[in-house]
Structure formats: structure tokens, C-alpha cells
Amino acid sequence: MALVEVSGLEFSYPGAAHPALEDVSLRLEPGEVVALLGPSGSGKSTLLRALSGLVPHFHGGRFAGSVVVAGVDTRRSRPAALAGTTAAVFQDPEDQVVMALVRNEVAFGLENLGVPSQEIWPRTEEALEAVGALHLAERRTAELSGGELQRVCLASALALRPQLLLLDEPTSQLDPEAAERFLALVGELGGTTVLSEQRTGRALALADRVLFVEGGRILADAVRDDGLAWLAEHRARYLPPDAEAPGGSPAGEAVARLDGVRFAYRGGPEFLGGASLEVRRGEVLALEGPNGSGKTTLAKIAAGLLQPDSGTVWRAGRAGYLSQDPGRYLVRESVLDEVALGVGDDRARAVRALERVGLAWAAKRHPRDLSSGERERLGLAAVAVAEPDLLVLDEPTRGIDPDRKAEIGEWLAEYAAAGRGVLVATHDRTFPVHRRVSLGREALLAA
Amino acid sequence: MRLGSGRRAVRLAPVPAAALLAAAAVAALLMDHVLPLALLTAALLLLCLQAQTRLRPYLFGTGTAALGLFIVWPFLQSTGIDVIWEGPIVPVLGQLDVTREEIVLAAVSALRLAAVGFAFSAYALLLDHDRLVASASFARRSALAVALATRLVPTLERDAAGLAEAVRGRGVEVAGVRGHARLLSPLVAGSLERAANLAEAMEARGFGSGAPSRAPSPGWTFADYAALAAGAALIGAAVLWL
Numbered sequence: 001m002a003l004v005e006v007s008g009l010e011f012s013y014p015g016a017a018h019p020a021l022e023d024v025s026l027r028l029e030p031g032e033v034v035a036l037l038g039p040s041g042s043g044k045s046t047l048l049r050a051l052s053g054l055v056p057h058f059h060g061g062r063f064a065g066s067v068v069v070a071g072v073d074t075r076r077s078r079p080a081a082l083a084g085t086t087a088a089v090f091q092d093p094e095d096q097v098v099m100a101l102v103r104n105e106v107a108f109g110l111e112n113l114g115v116p117s118q119e120i121w122p123r124t125e126e127a128l129e130a131v132g133a134l135h136l137a138e139r140r141t142a143e144l145s146g147g148e149l150q151r152v153c154l155a156s157a158l159a160l161r162p163q164l165l166l167l168d169e170p171t172s173q174l175d176p177e178a179a180e181r182f183l184a185l186v187g188e189l190g191g192t193t194v195l196s197e198q199r200t201g202r203a204l205a206l207a208d209r210v211l212f213v214e215g216g217r218i219l220a221d222a223v224r225d226d227g228l229a230w231l232a233e234h235r236a237r238y239l240p241p242d243a244e245a246p247g248g249s250p251a252g253e254a255v256a257r258l259d260g261v262r263f264a265y266r267g268g269p270e271f272l273g274g275a276s277l278e279v280r281r282g283e284v285l286a287l288e289g290p291n292g293s294g295k296t297t298l299a300k301i302a303a304g305l306l307q308p309d310s311g312t313v314w315r316a317g318r319a320g321y322l323s324q325d326p327g328r329y330l331v332r333e334s335v336l337d338e339v340a341l342g343v344g345d346d347r348a349r350a351v352r353a354l355e356r357v358g359l360a361w362a363a364k365r366h367p368r369d370l371s372s373g374e375r376e377r378l379g380l381a382a383v384a385v386a387e388p389d390l391l392v393l394d395e396p397t398r399g400i401d402p403d404r405k406a407e408i409g410e411w412l413a414e415y416a417a418a419g420r421g422v423l424v425a426t427h428d429r430t431f432p433v434h435r436r437v438s439l440g441r442e443a444l445l446a447a
Numbered sequence: 448m449r450l451g452s453g454r455r456a457v458r459l460a461p462v463p464a465a466a467l468l469a470a471a472a473v474a475a476l477l478m479d480h481v482l483p484l485a486l487l488t489a490a491l492l493l494l495c496l497q498a499q500t501r502l503r504p505y506l507f508g509t510g511t512a513a514l515g516l517f518i519v520w521p522f523l524q525s526t527g528i529d530v531i532w533e534g535p536i537v538p539v540l541g542q543l544d545v546t547r548e549e550i551v552l553a554a555v556s557a558l559r560l561a562a563v564g565f566a567f568s569a570y571a572l573l574l575d576h577d578r579l580v581a582s583a584s585f586a587r588r589s590a591l592a593v594a595l596a597t598r599l600v601p602t603l604e605r606d607a608a609g610l611a612e613a614v615r616g617r618g619v620e621v622a623g624v625r626g627h628a629r630l631l632s633p634l635v636a637g638s639l640e641r642a643a644n645l646a647e648a649m650e651a652r653g654f655g656s657g658a659p660s661r662a663p664s665p666g667w668t669f670a671d672y673a674a675l676a677a678g679a680a681l682i683g684a685a686v687l688w689l
Contacts, residue, residue, distance in 0.1 A: 058647050083653030095644035098591075098652075100598060104577040107662045112653035120662040142601060143501065156652065305615055321616030328606065329613035331633040342617035368636060383617055392616075 003163060003192055004028035004051060008065035011046060011055055020046040022216045024065070028192060030163070035207035035227070036196040037238055039401045040373025043216040044196040048166045051194065052086045053079035070163050084113050087157035088166040091372075091399065093149035096156075102128070102144070103137040106156045113160065127159035128152075131185055147178030154182070158189070165193045172198065172399030176427045177290075198401050201240030204228065212238075237402035241430045252281035254316070255421035256302055256390045261311035263297055271297055274311065277437060279390060279421040284412050284432075287425045289439035295425040296324070296394050298439060302423055303392040317389030324395045326379025330367035335359060335378060338367050342386045353385035356411070373404055380408070390421045397428045405431065448573045460664065461579035463671040463678075468566045468574075470678030475562030477685035481551060484558040484689075487681075491565035498572035505572065509564030513557040520553035521545045578664055587659070595645070599638070606637050 009024040021043050028034065038044050049055040053074040056063040067074040070085045087109075090096055099105040106124045115123065128134040133151045141149065150170055157165060167186065171179035176199075183202040186195065194211075197203035204210065210227025212220040212235065220230045231238045256279045263272040272294045279285050279302070289295050300306040301313060303321035320342075323329060332338040340350035354360045357377040362370060367378055376396070384391060391412075397405045409432040416422045416434075424433060448464035459467070471491060478484045495502065522534075525541065527548025534543030580590040610630045611621045621627060649655075 052651055054647055054651060058650055078656070079650045080653045080656035083651060083656060086651075088648075088651045090644070090648060092644070094602065095641055096648040097598075098595065098645070098649060099577045100594070101575055101577055104575070104662070108654075109652035111659050111661055112656055114656075114658050114660045117660050117663045120660065124662075142598070160652070300612075303616060305612060318618060320618060321612075323609060323613055323616060326613065328637055329609050329633075331610060331614060331630060341614070341619060368640065379613075386618055388618070 002027040003030045003070060005068045006050070006065070009050060009067060010062075010064040011050060012062045013046075014060045016061070018216070019062075020216050021050065024216075024218055026211070026218065026221060028164070028194070030192055031190070032192055032209055033187075033207050034194045034209045034211055035200070035203040035224075036194055036211045036213065037200060037203070037231075037235075038213035039403055040376075041371035042213045044213050045168050046216075047213060048088065048168045048194060048196060050074065051164065052088050052166055053077060053082040054088075080112070083109065084160045085162060086164045086166060087160045087162035088168065089150070089153045089157050089170045091169045091172045093146060093153050096153050097141045097149065100140055100142070102133070102139050102141055102152050105141055105152055106159050109156055109160050123159050123161075124155075127155040130158055130189070131155045145178070147174050147182065150174060150178075150182055151185070154185070163192060165189070165191055167193065167195045167197070169196050169198060169399060175290075198399060200238050200402065204240065237406060252283060252419070252421075254278050254314075255281045256316070256319070256423070257312075257314045258298070258302060258308075259312045259314075261298070261301055261308040261313065263294075263301065263306065263308050270309075272301075272308070275439060276311075277302065277423075279423050281389075281419050281421050282416055283434040284416050284422040284424060286431065286433040286436040287423060287439060288427065288429075288436055293439045295439055299392050299394050299423060299425040302390065315390060318386065319390040319392060320383040320386060320388035321392045322379055322383045322394065322396065324398065326382075327370075327372055327375030330375065330378065330382075333366060334363070335365050335367055335370070336363040338378060339382045339385050342382055349385055350381075353381040356384075357381045358407075373400065376400060376404075380411075384415065387420070390423065391415060392423045392425075394425045395427070396424060397426060397431050448569070448575075457670045459674050460667055460671045461575050462582050463667065463674040464574055465570060465579055467674040467678045468570050470681050472563045472566040474681040474685035474689075475559050475566070477682065478559070478689045479555060480689055481554050481558065483685075484555060484562065488558050488562040488565060491562055491569060494569045495565050495572060498568075501572060502568075505564075505568035509561055509568060512564065513561035516560055517553045517557035520556055521549035524549045524552060526552070581661065581664075599641070602641065603634070603638055606641075607634055610634060610637070 004027065006024055006026045009021055010019055011021040012019040024047065036044050036047065046055055049059070050067050051069060057078050063075065069082060072082060072085065074082065097105055098108050103124055106127055107120050110120045110123055125134060128137055131151045131154050133148065133155055136144065136148060136152065141152065144152065171182050174182060179199055180202060183206065186193065187206040195203050195206065204224070207224050209223055210220060211218055220227060222230055228239065258275060258277040261272055261275045262270060264270045275298055277298065287295050287299060297306065300321065301308050303319040304315065305321055330338055332341060335354065336347060336350055339353050340347050343349045351360060351363065354363055357380055359374060359377055359381065362374065367375065370378060396408055400408065412422050413432065424431065448459045471487060475484060475487055495505065522543055527546030529547040530544050531547055531550065532545040536542045576594060580594045607630065610633055614621050621630065
């Protein structure tokens with residue numbers, strides 16, 4: 001008997017013009033690991049929420065068809081009643097954590113389900129051990145790194161001993177090493193798992209089956225090998241890249257130069273110890289380095305948002321800076337106003353910038369009504385509208401689907417080709433750039 | 448909260464630990480003598496030093512505030528006859544003399560401040576607040592809401608800094624009360640979004656599904672009762688003798 005049976009599912013969010021899911025039917029057998037792929041806003045998250053009952057109960061909207069999980073019709077049971085049968089891990093670990101201590105966090109779900117008291121701590125420890133996080137049990141959740149926190153979220157889900165584990169881009173906020181470790185862990189767990197993921201390489205390696213969703217419809221539903229063949233024919237960008245993107249730097253005069261830059265955050269030890277860097281006009285330069293090496297700090301110094309303690313920073317013209325997760329930092333009431341902010345409310349320029357990122361259609365919408373991928377593009381338009389000589393981007397490809405990543409790469413190459421410089425702090429070696437420099441732990445940079 | 452280290456360490460349940468720290472703070476405010484105050488402050492500092500992380504801002508904040516008070520206090524007072532240093536006459540303030548009595552009073556005030564600061568630091572750094580809140584056997588949901596609101600304060604601070612930085616990254620300066628006030632609405636919108644995400648995650652983890660159970664807490668030990676008694680004794684001694 002199938003663990004999950006979805007029949008003719010159609011769902012629209014309240015007030016939405018188009019359905020988020022259309023004519024979705026599928027069966028999941030016990031023990032299957034499914035890679036759920038598709039572009040941002042294609043309906044992957046909505047499908048996962050439908051499987052956990054959050055759609056329609058939590059979000060409202062129009063729902064047709066049926067979703068039956070372990071014999072329970074989700075229309076007739078609240079998500080909280082399905083908890084334990086299903087468990088979910090969402091994108092941003094910070095938005096899922098309830099308690100201050102790790103062991104209390106993992107115990108939270110067990111307490112909600114009314115698990116007998118004497119079973120709670122043993123199951124908590126068992127779940128933490130399964131994800132290799134038992135040593136974190138007494139730590140405060142506020143002190144954990146993103147990777148550690150996401151492990152704790154996975155342990156919280158596993159502690160419920162769910163029949164169906166739903167993972168919604170659980171690595172989108174993690175660096176490649178942490179993401180790799182997290183996905184390797186998922187592979188070792190066993191059980192029925194649906195994994196929505198933009199890091200397709202590892203997800204495809206883990207999966208028994210591939211589902212590709214686009215425009216709210218399932219375009220492909222096949223066992224792994226057939227799924228890979230379908231991707232190769234129809235959506236080749238979703239296959240893992242063979243090698244890092246080619247380089248080759250066009251010659252140009254410097255647009256920014258940092259020399260011997262040292263920096264320490266207030267009250268902390270020296271964080272950058274003499275970093276040097278040159279960005280030239282016409283190039284997209286990648287700034288690489290492990291977590292905590294100071295990439296973001298150096299990027300902010302290059303953009304003029306932080307002042308170094310010593311060393312020199314020279315820039316020709318203006319700089320613009322796009323932070324990590326820009327979708328969180330939107331400040332105005334409409335998409336057009338958001339972009340116009342950077343050019344003294346010049347709406348004509350703002351419209352042109354929106355057209356360049358394919359968001360002209362959304363000009364009158366509220367920025368927070370956009371999908372996460374659309375918000376990323378809006379953030380890019382809001383910074384680039386002023387056409388700064390130096391454009392600095394911090395991890396612009398994190399959580400971005402392969403098609404969108406390719407678009408951003410092309411867009412940045414065009415931006416640089418117009419005689420400007422682009423500095424990208426990134427872990428992503430498949431992102432197309434002209435030149436790469438590495439920031440090591442000693443904060444000494446070879447430009 | 449753990450007192451001491453190694454095998455001899457004593458673990459206190461959250462409620463007696465919070466009561467002991469509160470008693471220490473109250474006793475510090477009641478004490479008038481430098482030596483017992485200094486001993487109490489040193490004991491609280493040692494307790495704080497058990498924290499593995501986040502210690503620095505608490506120590507820095509408490510230490511600088513107490514030191515600042517110690518330095519400024521003698522100049523704001525005009526008591527005592529045993530003059531140590533004779534300063535100039537300053538309009539409004541009068542003569543800036545420093546007497547031995549003023550130094551003692553300054554030390555008492557600074558130590559009181561330091562003791563209260565370290566007691567609060569130990570509360571913030573060492574206590575299991577989840578279980579402290581859970582100890583309220585009534586209004587579990589309200590207690591959880593309070594705990595969540597407290598936990599979200601640092602997130603709010605980070606989001607506010609991120610918003611200001613995002614605007615500056617577009618070449619727009621955020622200056623003055625009006626400039627910062629403009630970020631208030633997106634900050635509230637962002638926190639509502641976070642709250643909605645959190646509510647969704649809580650529902651997915653069965654929050655509100657029925658009768659919850661509670662992870663067992665170890666029963667109170669002799670040390671827990673001793674901590675309560677020690678707190679009461681500390682306050683009593685401070686009132687009567689110190």
C-alpha cells in the first residue's frame with residue numbers, strides 16, 4: 001500500500017491569479033527517496049506543504065483533489081494531527097527554532113505529541129546522535145552555526161519518528177561543505193524522504209526517483225536513471241556540472257583597490273590581517289574562502305560599508321552592495337518604489353532596471369508578495385539601478401535554481417562588459433566569473 | 448546551572464538557581480561594607496566565568512559601568528573629612544575634593560552595580576530558560592510566547608542592522624530619527640514574516656495537537672533546597688550585619 005497518494009491536486013493561494021499546483025497526482029511507496037527539482041516558484045514548497053497538511057490548513061486558499069498520507073486525508077486532519085506521521089525541515093533554520101537549548105528544541109515536538117515523559121530524553125538523544133549532534137545537546141541554539149542549527153532541525157524532525165520526511169531546500173542557507181555534510185547525513189537515514197533541493201548533484205545521487213515540477217505541474221516523474229535521462233534532454237542545467245566555470249579576465253583599469261587592509265569587529269580579535277585586492281573594469285571577480293575567513297567583511301570594506309582599521313581602500317566612482325539573503329531586506333511598499341529608492345525615486349530608471357531582471361510585470365506588487373527567487377532578482381535590480389562603478393554581491397547564488405543562476409551570471413557579465421567592475425563573494429565554483437581570488441584564514445589575499 | 452567544575456560540580460535546577468541569583472542581587476543592594484560586597488561580587492564573577500561563550504560583552508558592560516561609577520562617584524559627592532586630594536573649584540559643582548569616605552562609598556556603589564550585573568549575567572548565560580519557563584505549570588502557551596519573544600530580540604537587532612545596511616548598499620544614507628523611523632515598518636513586516644514561518648514550523652511539529660506531555664526534570668536535590676536556604680540567609684545577613 002502506498003504511503004502517500006495524491007490525486008488531482010489543485011491549489012491556489014488566497015488572492016493568487018494562478019494556481020500554485022495543477023493536476024498533481026503521485027504515489028509514494030514506503031522507503032522511497034525522491035529528489036524534487038524545479039525552478040524557484042514552481043510549486044515545490046507548496047507540494048511539500050500539501051504533503052504535510054500545511055496546505056490548505058495553515059495557508060488557506062482553494063484546494064481541490066485529495067492528499068492521503070498513511071491513510072489520513074489531509075483535508076480532514078490539521079497539520080498538527082499529522083505531525084509524527086510526517087515531519088518537515090524548512091529552508092531557514094532560524095525561522096524554525098523555538099527553544100533556547102538544543103535538547104529542549106529536539107524535545108519540543110515530542111512534548112507536543114504527548115509522548116510519554118520517560119521516552120522524551122532517550123528519543124531526543126537518539127535523534128541527536130543520528131545526526132551527529134549529540135555533543136551540541138547542552139548548547140544554546142542562538143550560538144550555533146547555520147549548519148549545526150539545520151542538523152538540530154533535522155534531529156527535531158527525526159525524533160518524531162516520521163513515516164514521511166519532507167525537506168524543503170534544507171541546505172539553501174548553508175555553505176557547500178555544510179550542505180554536503182547535511183545531505184550525506186540525509187542519505188544515511190533511510191525511510192521515505194522527499195527532498196527539494198537546488199544543489200542537484202547530491203540530491204540526484206541520493207534519490208531513487210526524480211520529480212520535476214514547473215509551473216505547478218509535474219513535468220517528469222521517473223526512477224533515477226530515467227529521471228537523469230529526462231533532465232539531460234530537457235533541463236540539462238539541473239544535472240551536476242562537470243567542472244568549474246571557465247575564467248579568463250578581460251584587461252581593464254582598476255575600479256577598486258584594497259591594500260593591506262586590517263579589520264577587527266568591536267571588542268573582538270583581528271578578523272582581517274592585511275588583505276589586498278584589485279577589481280578591474282570589465283571583470284567579474286570571485287572572492288572565495290572558507291566560512292569565517294572574512295569574505296563578507298572584505299566585500300563590505302570594498303563597498304565602503306565598513307572602514308578598515310588600517311590599510312588603504314581606493315575606489316573610482318560609486319559602489320553598490322547586495323547582502324546575503326536580500327529578500328529579507330526590502331523596505332518599501334511596492335516593487336517599483338523599492339528599486340526607485342536607489343535613484344532618488346526616478347521611476348523611469350526603476351522600470352528599466354526591473355525590465356532587465358524580468359520583473360516589470362510585478363512593478364505594483366508588494367515586494368513581500370514575490371517568491372524567494374523573485375525577491376533575489378528584485379534586490380539585484382534595487383542595487384544595480386544606480387549603475388555603480390563597483391557592484392559587490394555577497395553569495396548571490398545561494399538557494400538559487402540552476403536556470404536563475406545562469407541568468408544572473410549572464411547579467412553580471414553584461415554589467416561588467418559595460419565598463420564596470422563586479423566583486424562576488426561566493427562559495428560557488430560553478431558560477432561563471434573572469435577571475436578568482438582566495439581569502440584564507442590568515443586573511444592574506446593574492447590578487 | 449552548575450556550580451563548580453569537575454566531579455564536585457553541583458547542578459542546580461532552574462528555579463532555585465534563579466532564586467539564588469536574585470537573592471545575591473538583592474543582598475548586594477542591601478550591603479554597606481566593602482569586604483563582604485567584594486567577596487560576593489568575586490563569587491558571582493567566578494560563576495559567570497563558567498560560561499563558555501558570549502561572556503565578553505557581559506563582562507565588558509558590567510566592568511566598564513562599575514569602573515565608571517567608581518571614578519565619577521567621588522566627584523559628585525561632598526562627604527567626609529579625610530581629604531586625599533584637593534582639586535580646583537568648578538562652577539556649579541564646587542570644589543573637587545576627594546575624601547577617603549567618598550572613595551569607600553564609591554567602592555560600595557561600584558561593587559553593588561558589579562554584583563547585580565554579574566548576577567544578571569549568570570542568569571542570562573548559565574540558566575536553562577526553557578525549563579525555567581516550563582516550571583510555570585500554568586499558562587504554558589503564554590510562557591512559551593514570552594520565551595519566544597525574548598529569543599527573537601537578537602534576531603530583530605540583526606534584521607534592523609541588515610535593513611540599514613541594505614539601504615546604505617544602494618547609496619542611500621540612513622541618518623537621523625526620520626531615516627531610522629522609515630525602517631520601522633519593513634522591520635515589523637519582516638518580523639511578522641519570521642513569526643508566520645515559525646508558527647508554520649511549530650504547527651508542523653504538532654504544537655496544539657492535543658494534550659502535551661513534558662520532558663521529565665530531575666527532582667530537586669539537597670543542593671536545590673540548600674540554594675534556596677542560602678539565598679534567604681544571604682539576604683538576612685545583609686539586612687542584619689553587612
